[in-house]
Amino acid sequence: MRDGIHPKYNPQATVICSCGNTWHTGSTIDVIRTDVCSKCHPFYTGEQRIVDTEGQVDRFYKKLQARQDYLGDVVAREASRTSPELPIGELELGSRAENSLKAAGIENVGQAIARLEQAGDDGLLQIDGFGRKSLADLKRRLRARGFTLPEESPAGELAS
Numbered sequence: 001m002r003d004g005i006h007p008k009y010n011p012q013a014t015v016i017c018s019c020g021n022t023w024h025t026g027s028t029i030d031v032i033r034t035d036v037c038s039k040c041h042p043f044y045t046g047e048q049r050i051v052d053t054e055g056q057v058d059r060f061y062k063k064l065q066a067r068q069d070y071l072g073d074v075v076a077r078e079a080s081r082t083s084p085e086l087p088i089g090e091l092e093l094g095s096r097a098e099n100s101l102k103a104a105g106i107e108n109v110g111q112a113i114a115r116l117e118q119a120g121d122d123g124l125l126q127i128d129g130f131g132r133k134s135l136a137d138l139k140r141r142l143r144a145r146g147f148t149l150p151e152e153s154p155a156g157e158l159a160s
Helices: 054-082 095-103 109-125 132-144
Strands: 008-018 022-027 031-034
Touching: 095 132, 109 132
Parallel strands: 008 031
Antiparallel strands: 008 022
16 A cells, blocks of 8 residues: 555544434544434334435425416416406407497307307397308307307308
8 A cells, every 4th residue: 555645544433413313433534424314314213204405305396386386377277268257359359340249238258158049140140240250250269269159050150
């Protein structure tokens, strides 16, 4: 062995755990500090404790919470998309069709669907300024958002 290249060995190095337990062992370092020992490790104690020295568990729970928040937002957005209280303006039918429906007292999607159920296509076609193309656009946009429409009359809608 070459002289002067090896560290000094200490046969009575002190090991100190974060739980307060201390013991002596041989090492090249005089004092060793550790987070977990056989007196406090969950495997040896039998208690359910998560040892998280680098914050991995907290990062995992943050990611899990962010995922749950995202899924909740998706569900809320989908519910608002198919809500009968959705204003007619959200369907982007065009200003003439929207103004005609508003003049007839139809302010939201639920009222338009109710009118279709009660009087069929003719109920909406009787509104001044609301024609067949507007009716076809309305039905197409309602279906695209997931609304179920009543049975269609054969003459009620243009071919899409």
